[in-house]
Amino acid sequence: MSSSHPVAALCQMTATPDKEANFATGARLVEEAQAAGASMVFLPEGFDYIGSNLKQTLQLSETLSGETITRYSELARKLGVWLSLGGFHERGENWETKKRIYNSHIILNDQGDIVSVYRKGHLFDVELAEKGVSLKESSFTNPGTTLVPPVQTPIGKVGLAVCYDLRFPEHSLALLKHGAEILTYPSAFTVATGIAHWEVLLRARAVETQCYVLAAAQVGPHHPKRSSYGHALAVDPWGAVLSDLGPADSGLALVEVDLQKLRDTRRDMPVQQHRREAEYYRSLDAD
Template sequence: MTSGIDLEANFFAVEEAAERAAQEGAQVLFTPEMSILLDSNRKRAADWIDDSSASWEVMEKLTNAATQNEIDIALGSMAVSASDGMWANRSMYFDHQCDGPVDPVTYDKIHMFDVDLTTGESWRESSAYKPGDQVVTVPDTPLGKLGLTICYDMRFPALFEALGQRQCDAIAVPAAFTVPTGKAHWHVLLRARAIEAQAFVIAAAQVGKHEDGRETYGHSLVVDPWGEVLLDMGGEGPGLGFCDIDLDRIKEVRGQLPSLANKREIPK
C-alpha cells in the first residue's frame, strides 16, 4: 500500500483488496503497518486517533469486509488511543468465521522506532506511542498458528525466538520501512528471522512517496522457513500479491535442523 492521510481512501484500498483477494481464492489478506492512516503530522492525526468511536467504526467495517468476502484480514496495524494520553501501534487479526461482536486478536508493537539516520530522518515513535508488553499469537488460522509483530520488531531476535518456541507456523511482519534502512537490512533481517523461528515470514509493506512527505521501501516479502524468498513485490508501487504456503515445509525444515529444540540457555 501507499497509505496517506485520507482515512476513507485507505480503508477503501483495504476493502477492495479483500474482495479481489477472496475472488482469487486467497484465505488471508495481509496489509502493512499503519494501513488505515499514515500521517507524521501527529496533531492532524490526533483528530481521528483520539476518537474511539471512529476507531470502533473502522473495526466494524473490517469485520464486515472479512465476513462478507469470507477471507481473514490480518491488518498490519493502525494507531489507536491507549492509556495516559498515549497511542498504541496495534495489529489486528479479523477471523471471517467469527460469529460474535467485533473482537479481533490484537498485538501492540513492543519496540519503538527511535532513530536518527544519516539521511537527516529522525523518528521518535515513543514520544506518542506506548509500547506493548505481550507476545501474541493467533492460534487457529488458515496458516496454522500465526505470530504477530510490527516493523521495527524485526531487529530484536528474542521476540522471534519466543514466537518460534511457541511453535508458530507463520509470523506477520507488517512494516513502513524507510528507504535507506530497507535497502540495507530489509531482506537480510526477514530471511534471518524466518530461519531462526523456522517459520514462514509474511511482511506486507508500505511503498513509495506518501502524502505526509515520507518515502517507504516496499518489497513486501514472503519467506519460507529455510530462508528462501517466495514472493518479493518490489519497490515500485502498491498492488496485490499472492503466495501459496506449503505448511509441510515447516516440518521438513525443523526435522533437518531442530535448532529450536537444540537451544540451550547461555550463562550471563
C-alpha cells in the first residue's frame, strides 16, 4: 500500500496443536504483511497453538523466554516490524503443580524487544448447550489482575485486550481514559457466539471509545472438538467496518490508520467530554 498513513495488518489463521506448523503460518503472514508495507502486524489469540485437551494445552505452554516468543522476536527484528501476539499460553510460577497458565497478549517492537504484556482478565467460562458451546477457561488459566497502559507504536497508542474482554465496555473505556487510539482484540471466537455478537460488539467498542478497533481471528476447525468463527475485522472510530476477512482459511487484511480521522471524530462528536461518571456510579437508592 502507498499511503501517508501507517498501515496495520490483521492476520487470520487456523491454529492446531502442531506448534511448528502454526509458526510457519504465522511467520508467512508476518512476512507478507511487511512486504505489503505494514509497520505493525496483529496475530490472533492462540497463534502459538490450540490444544485438543487440558493436558496437552498445559504441556505445550512456554515462558516468555521460550522458543516461540524468541522466534517471533527474531522475526520482528529481521523484518523491522512491530508484532501484536495476542493469546500466548504463558507458563507462570508453579504452573505444573497449580495446573494453570496465563493467556497473555505480548507486544514486540521492531527490535524484537517485549515492550508490554497483558494477561487476560476476563476468562471465558460459558455453557450454552443449545448452541453447542462449552468452554471453561478458568479450569486451566489464571486471570490477570491489571490492565496495562496503552503502548505507543508506529500506528498510534494501542490498548491491549484478548477475546472475551470484548464483552466488557469498562475495559475499553479504561484504556481510552489512558490515551488509547487503537483497541485490539485478538480472538478465537466460537462459531455460535461469533455469528450472534462478533461484529456488533467490535463496532460498539469503536463507537463508544471513538478508537480504531483491530481484531485478528482464528478460523475453522482446530481439532474435532473446536472450531472458530473467523471474520478478522477492522473498524474505524465512526464504527464503519474497514475490512472483514470472512471465513477464509487464512489471510491478511491491510488497514490504514488515520489518526487525524480519529481526532476529527472526537472533535465533531465530543462524547468523552459529555460523560457524567459521578452520576453513573452514584447510588440509585440515595435520597
